[in-house]
Amino acid sequence: MAPLNAWLDLAFLGHLLLVIVAVLVAFGLLRLLLGSLRKRLEARTSQWARYASAIANRTSNFLLFVFSLMLALKFVAFPANWEAALAHGWFVVLALQVALWLDACVRLWTGELARSRFGGIRNPVMTTLLSVVILIVVWAVMLLSILANLGVDITALVASLGVGGIAVALAVQTLLSDVFASLSIGFDKPFEIGDFIVFGDVAGTIEHIGLKTTRIRSLSGEQIVCSNTELLKQTLHNYKRMNTRRIVFQFGISYRTSADKAKAVAELVKEIIDAQAEAKFDRAHFLAFDESRLLYEVVYIMQTADYNRYMDVQQQINLRLLAGVKELGVDFAFPVRELRNVEAMPTPPRSAERQSAAAFAHPQAQGGSRDSTSH
Structure with a gap:
């Protein structure tokens, strides 16, 4: 009966009821404030309002509930080891929520770069790669910071990640070559989607610029897929950027x-x-x-x-x-060929010397024969 008496202890029930009420009140107030903030931000069109709206929309309801629970537990006294665990919990919740906010801001920023017309990066591959790299850094820093806060030695983990990254890079160097070529296309922008280019015996319009390949719609209708690395080795003629x-x-x-x-x-x-x-x-x-x-x-x-x-x-x-x-009375030229029939042409008269020379060379022509052997 002793455990049952402990569960029915009025002090414990009072603390439990206090925590439940505090959680519900805190979570309700936070949700109300967050909803009101979203409505106000949706009515604004400035840049800071767009980012603030993205942050508000990316606020996790689950993390908000956990935050409310941990806030309510402040009203209850816990042993020292429980207080340390709660301190770690505060950090984990805050780190996860900050990572989500940064994730939303990065995606919004790269999306605006892709849609920008004046000086912006309009290559979707470039914006995608930029977004992926930044998000990997954000979430990696968040994970490592949580592990460090929990007391895990991250030095060996960082070193192993570096060695593993080198091994992976050597294994997929061909793929990475095309990826870096795609980055070069994004930064230098020799062509963009919709440009008409000619190289070698290929002529067509750029349809898609991917991480590994670029797809071109040729004049005859078929789609030509070309490696980014091989494409940058070509001398390209970009006719879309002609002014005259x-x-x-x-x-x-x-x-x-x-x-x-x-x-x-x-x-x-x-x-x-x-x-x-x-x-x-x-x-x-x-x-x-x-x-x-x-x-x-x-x-x-x-x-x-x-x-x-x-x-x-x-x-x-x-x-x-x-x-x-x-x-003007002028005729356009056309090819003219003059053909002469040699057999039909009259034979020109020959001189007496040429006739006698011919007769000496051919004695049969004079009606006799000439023996060239002397007796």
Whole structure:
């Protein structure tokens, strides 16, 4: 009956009731204050309000309840060893909650970097790697600090983690090479998602930049997957970042064209290009006497990098040039080949000397024979 009398002791029941009431009151007040804070922060759009809202939303209800319980236990006297355990408990709860708050702030910060348009890192791989590295550091420091507070010697643990990290790095060095190449792409930004690039025999639009590979949608429709390390070894042409486009094209006119009309053709080309709003004339010259044409070379600058607009302008130039040259009475050149039938051509007369030489060389032609052997 003695244990039963101890459980029914009025002093113990009073302390237990006090703890329960204190826990409920503290937890309810903290939840009420936290909910009110969230509503106030949601109505604000400033940067500090966004971070404060992220911290409030990442506050753990479980840790909040444990905090309320430990706060209520302050009203009860405990032995010295229990007080030490409660002190460790306070640190563990606080360390876990601070790690959660830092986790929320890091994720919000890297998310804003990914969405930033002015000077921000728009490469999702870069923001993901940055977020992962910072979060690993935050949670590792939190775990080590909790172990150190509980009296665990973390020196050997840190040393073993360093040796293990070296072994893992040697085992996955190819993968790490691609990961560091992805970091280089994120920092240097030679291309981003949506850019049109050309390297080697590959031409297409960047669809995805991953930790190991980059995926490109080619012009023919298939997806090309390229290792980040191998991609950075290539000489890349990024056409998305073009501001202007320099265009060079050639055409030829007939050799029957007079000098005055040849000069008028060059002036005609200048007038046609000047009439195009998105094209800036550079030069048009009678370049050379080609095999079957008088060759002209024309250069102009497109004021936009849009390839479709360039093709529209080039088509207008070609159509107007076709009509303008016809109005000048000039013909475009086309390849001409002259074939001569040698058998049908008359044989030129030969001189008397050539006839006698031929007769001496071929005596049968004179109706007799000549013996070359002397008797």
